[in-house]
Amino acid sequence: MSDSSTAITMPPPPSPDGMPAIRTEGLGRSFGSVHALNGFDVSLPAGEVCALVGPNGSGKTTLLLILAGLLGPDRGTASLGGINPTDHPFEVHRIVGWMPDFFGTYDDLTSFEYLELFGAAYKLPVNQRAPRARELLHLVGLEPLASSPVHTLSRGQKQRLGFARSIVHSPTILLLDEPASGLDPRARIELRDLVRRQKRDGVTVVISSHILTELEEMSDIVAFVDRGTCRGVYPLAELPSTxxxxxxxxxxxxxxxxxxxxxxxxxxxxxxxxxxxxxxxxxxxxxxxxxxxxxxxxxxxxxxxxxxxxxxxxxxxxxxxxx
Amino acid sequence: MNALIRSDLKQRTRGKRWWILLALWTLLLLALLAFVRSAAVRSQQFVSIEGQLRQAREPVGPTMFGSLMLFTLILACLIVPSLTSTTINGERERGTFAVLQATMLRPWEIFFAKFFSALATTGAFLLATVPLTLWCLSEGGVDVTRVVVTYLILVLLCAVLLAVGLMTSTFLRRPALSAVASYGVVFALTLGSLIIFGLSLVTAPTEEVTIEVRRGPDFTTEQQVIGWRWLLLAPNPFVVLADAAPRREVPRDQLTFGAPDPLAAIRDGARAIRRPPEMQFGGRAEVVGPEEEPPAVWPAGMAIELALALGAGYLTIRRLRIPAHRLAPGQRVA
Structure with a gap:
């Protein structure tokens, strides 16, 4: 691509129905004197796996928190599937799955009970909770550990359980915050396969990381984040550097x-x-x-x-x- | 919400810790009650029966039951705040809370799920005292209405402490701090209310009142006007419990020789401070005593307690709303 040096403002490839799955305009959020987001504009197409790449402290986590409807922005707006997460957080929760960079689990519950609980928390009908929990345990390969207390799980297994939890309600948009941090290569490959599978099912995935090489394996497009702004969205194949x-x-x-x-x-x-x-x-x-x-x-x-x-x-x- | 309560209870009761605590609680109360019983039997006054001086044999049920309820309240003040005072910030610290907030659960559902699971745990502790209460009933002198009402008041008082605990654990980031704050509220309600009331009497004005004497001339003396200051003591949980518990009906002029009922003693003391100044003087037997019992203290006390609980619940639910705009210093959403 010859004009890639000017591609900072290049629009993302149009999605099948022409509407971006995620769009933010002028998003700003400060914590005290720290400006985590500083006029963040991005538009991400539906059905793609988008890597959010940027150094630590560049605003990736803050952006995902706002998209997940948990944190209110100081300025600007966001929309996921046409819904504003600040005004309608619970409508957004219905269609969005979110996995934070750091999360705990209820250690005294079993893996199965843990997923069942979140099935209830996402208001799945009572008779669907147990089957869905079993289905997810199968999907993430934790079936043999279904009745083990969560605290006996390894880090990679917990990460997969967390992934299963984030898709309990079959979201159409999945936000993964540093999902691969601290995982061994094998666990990363398993994670990549899970993400790819979500894409096959038509889910829009946003995945953030500063571990760059593994994002390359699972993402279609890349959004660069630096000091609270989006520095461009590129299809992976057309990265300026290459x-x-x-x-x-x-x-x-x-x-x-x-x-x-x-x-x-x-x-x-x-x-x-x-x-x-x-x-x-x-x-x-x-x-x-x-x-x-x-x-x-x-x-x-x-x-x-x-x-x-x-x-x-x-x-x-x-x-x-x-x- | 039911699923959240169930899973919360499952987590609370899994592991030995909880059962050990419950067993300790029951054994401690049992030991205290056995001690009270033997003391109550021995402390009955000696009365002349058919010309011989014998120890009275009045039922010790009221003494036992009153003591049991007071001990239960004391232990509850120690244990109940710990059930919620690190709930929310503890979950935040372990990173389990944000993912819960990211679900379809509304803030009020999360609040009430945590509240009711803690209340059910409290209920288990109170349930463990039921056999002890049956023992008190079997000793006579206690009627079932009194038992039921007293337990109800106990539950309400514990519920207030639970709501306060949830509030401190929501507003304060560090569990250690919120635990201290919760126990601070317990301290303020129990010892604090007593101390503040006592100190407020120093500032109470005095009034010259005429005291009627049965035999002999009336005289005038300076009496303190307690006035509204009784309200400072009213929210004291022990006062509320003792005053709200229905009293054993004993004819006013009948003398009793049994051991005292601690609940009745607290109740009489608490109500006495609502007497008008001219009725406060009680030094001599010839003084014309108050004919009517002064009004109850507990409705006001209970109202203050419930207002505290409702306020705590309202503020907590409001603080748990998402998306969060204001965060406590250093607080992370996830």
């Missing part, structure tokens, strides 16, 4: 890489005889480099970009903001 910015690649070969790299005249750094880090401007250049190395009989076994596209974009934004 096309315009130089990236670093890890190169490894059987045998020495130095002579070939020296002859090709690119920017590189020696790691060991067989390994180097190469700086390449574009993906095309990267592909060319591999071809040239192979042509010079370098037996390349690895050529990997260092850091994800999101990570680079994030760092670029962060640096841009600070300079």
């Amino acid at each position: 096309s315009t910015m130089g990236r670093r690649y890890r190169l490894r070969a059987l045998g020495s890489v130095e002579p070939a790299l020296g002859a090709l005249g690119c920017t590189w750094e020696r790691v060991s005889d067989e390994r180097a880090v190469v700086e390449i401007a574009t993906e095309e250049a990267a592909a060319d480099l591999v071809a040239q190395l192979v042509a010079r009989s370098v037996r390349v076994v690895e050529m990997t970009p260092i850091g994800g596209g999101l990570e680079d974009a994030f760092l670029a934004m962060d640096q841009g903001g600070r300079s």
